[in-house]
Amino acid sequence: MDPIKIELVVIGAGPGGYAAAFYAADLGKKVLLVEQDKRLGGVCLNRGCIPSKALLHAAKVMVEAKESAHRGITFGEPQLDLQKLRAWKDSILTKLSQGVAGLAQRRGVQVLQGRAVFEDSGTLRVETEKGQQFVQFEKAIIAVGSRPAIPKAFDLGNPRIMTSTEALEVEEVPETLLIVGGGYIGMELGTVYAALGSKIVVIEALDTILAGADADLVRPVAKYAEGAFKEVRLKTKVLKMATVGKQIKVVSENAAGEQKEELYDRVLVSVGRAPNCADIGLENTKAAKDDKGFIKVNAQQQTSDPNIYAIGDVAGGFLLAHKASKEARTAVEAICGESSKSDPAIIPAVVFTDPEVAWAGLTEAEAKAKGIKVEVVKFPWAASGRALTFDRTDGMTKLILEPETDRILGVGIVGHGAGELIAEGTLAIELGANAKDLATTVHPHPTLSETLMEAAELFYGHSTHAYVRKKAEPK
Numbered sequence: 001m002d003p004i005k006i007e008l009v010v011i012g013a014g015p016g017g018y019a020a021a022f023y024a025a026d027l028g029k030k031v032l033l034v035e036q037d038k039r040l041g042g043v044c045l046n047r048g049c050i051p052s053k054a055l056l057h058a059a060k061v062m063v064e065a066k067e068s069a070h071r072g073i074t075f076g077e078p079q080l081d082l083q084k085l086r087a088w089k090d091s092i093l094t095k096l097s098q099g100v101a102g103l104a105q106r107r108g109v110q111v112l113q114g115r116a117v118f119e120d121s122g123t124l125r126v127e128t129e130k131g132q133q134f135v136q137f138e139k140a141i142i143a144v145g146s147r148p149a150i151p152k153a154f155d156l157g158n159p160r161i162m163t164s165t166e167a168l169e170v171e172e173v174p175e176t177l178l179i180v181g182g183g184y185i186g187m188e189l190g191t192v193y194a195a196l197g198s199k200i201v202v203i204e205a206l207d208t209i210l211a212g213a214d215a216d217l218v219r220p221v222a223k224y225a226e227g228a229f230k231e232v233r234l235k236t237k238v239l240k241m242a243t244v245g246k247q248i249k250v251v252s253e254n255a256a257g258e259q260k261e262e263l264y265d266r267v268l269v270s271v272g273r274a275p276n277c278a279d280i281g282l283e284n285t286k287a288a289k290d291d292k293g294f295i296k297v298n299a300q301q302q303t304s305d306p307n308i309y310a311i312g313d314v315a316g317g318f319l320l321a322h323k324a325s326k327e328a329r330t331a332v333e334a335i336c337g338e339s340s341k342s343d344p345a346i347i348p349a350v351v352f353t354d355p356e357v358a359w360a361g362l363t364e365a366e367a368k369a370k371g372i373k374v375e376v377v378k379f380p381w382a383a384s385g386r387a388l389t390f391d392r393t394d395g396m397t398k399l400i401l402e403p404e405t406d407r408i409l410g411v412g413i414v415g416h417g418a419g420e421l422i423a424e425g426t427l428a429i430e431l432g433a434n435a436k437d438l439a440t441t442v443h444p445h446p447t448l449s450e451t452l453m454e455a456a457e458l459f460y461g462h463s464t465h466a467y468v469r470k471k472a473e474p475k
């Protein structure tokens with residue numbers, strides 16, 4: 001096979017890689033997109049964001065149906081057809097990945113299926129089904145993502161010990177499911193399996209689930225989990241696992257050093273993710289890794305090798321799809337000589353548990369840790385008419401403000417649909433808006449978006465539906 005000569009090669013077709021390839025093609029570059037999987041879309045589309053949210057939607061339908069009796073509506077016990085549930089979920093993934101492939105074709109982005117390895121700073125070797133294909137490139141963007149990290153002690157080769165990838169296949173609904181790690185992936189998948197009927201135990205080494213979110217935002221999720229899960233055990237570590245017949249024996253130890261031995265039908269290990277750059281020939285380039293194994297980049301996503309950029313999960317930071325897509329734009333603009341903005345972007349985070357948790361910008365905990373003086377205002381959803389209409393007053397919207405200017409530095413929301421609401425907060429922070437801007441913007445009624453406006457109004461002491469204190473508004 002003759003080598004392919006190309007202006008830009010993008011390795012990995014996840015939300016970082018395909019966004020980069022498409023944007024570069026839109027800006028006139030000749031682009032080759034290399035992906036080892038048969039389906040485009042990366043982890044997000046095939047084994048992450050999309051399948052998990054499809055299953056969470058199914059879970060929500062089941063829970064809401066069950067909880068409708070007090071509204072005078074009762075349904076029978078749900079009949080679960082796992083094969084149909086899987087087929088429905090997979091149909092969404094197929095539709096989306098075909099959509100990505102179609103968009104690549106329409107933009108003239110060449111797609112090559114195979115595993116890419118760097119030979120040097122200008123050459124890739126791609127192992128395809130037909131043999132080796134060499135690619136000579138001017139610039140490369142590495143977007144090879146990450147994979148579930150599974151500690152050696154838990155890697156017994158037993159399919160009953162799952163990562164998120166296997167858990168999303170929903171092969172069966174185990175009677176008992178242990179989730180090791182109370183981060184967002186563990187808590188979201190716990191929400192799914194609890195609704196399907198599993199008895200869930202979460203074991204988390206830290207003193208909180210959903211570390212990174214402010215404690216007051218996490219509280220309603222912890223409360224919900226108290227009812228929906230069998231147990232959430234904090235400050236506890238799983239030490240060992242072993243196969244015992246059709247079950248997994250798990251030994252854990254709490255902060256007091258007390259050990260417990262239990263049997264579970266399945267275990268989900270969700271303790272973090274590892275970058276996929278151990279075997280891509282990085283050592284044949286000048287690109288360097290940090291001490292956690294992620295590729296080091298500058299503000300333009302350029303690695304220590306001037307021809308090579310890295311984006312998304314493999315470049316570390318928040319391992320989120322929209323962060324990958326944002327970095328794709330930054331890298332492409334740098335490659336096309338269009339780069340100007342190097343301020344770090346505001347990356348919102350959303351946890352799709354019940355209730356959802358979302359935050360953007362500065363958190364209260366971060367402000368405290370860094371000694372940044374802030375004012376905090378919280379609007380409880382018990383004062384929201386809209387929240388009452390669907391019986392979910394367990395939410396709260398809070399603003400983190402700069403005291404001198406009332407500028408919005410951070411927004412945190414917990415409650416039904418928080419993931420949709422956080423975009424307004426992100427925009428407010430990006431635009432440098434202050435509380436007055438939010439308070440004077442007319443929000444449609446009855447919607448949960450009013451809680452952002454009312455939080456700002458509350459800050460000035462004149463929220464219509466809540467009362468706290470007066471503060472002089474900026475002129």
Ligand code: FAD
Binds near residue numbers: 044322
């Ligand atoms: P990836 O999506 O990981 O894509 C990398 C691609 O590179 C893969 O297709 C891989 O096959 C390919 N590749 C790897 N090595 C090579 C090679 N050598 N040659 C060729 N191709 C290669 N994020 C959110 O923002 N919101 C969510 O709700 C959310 N939910 C999630 C739920 C779960 C269960 C999981 C696991 C993740 C979730 N994420 C979510 C995280 C999100 O999926 C990732 O942050 C995102 O996919 C990262 O995008 P990426 O482009 O960096 O890499």
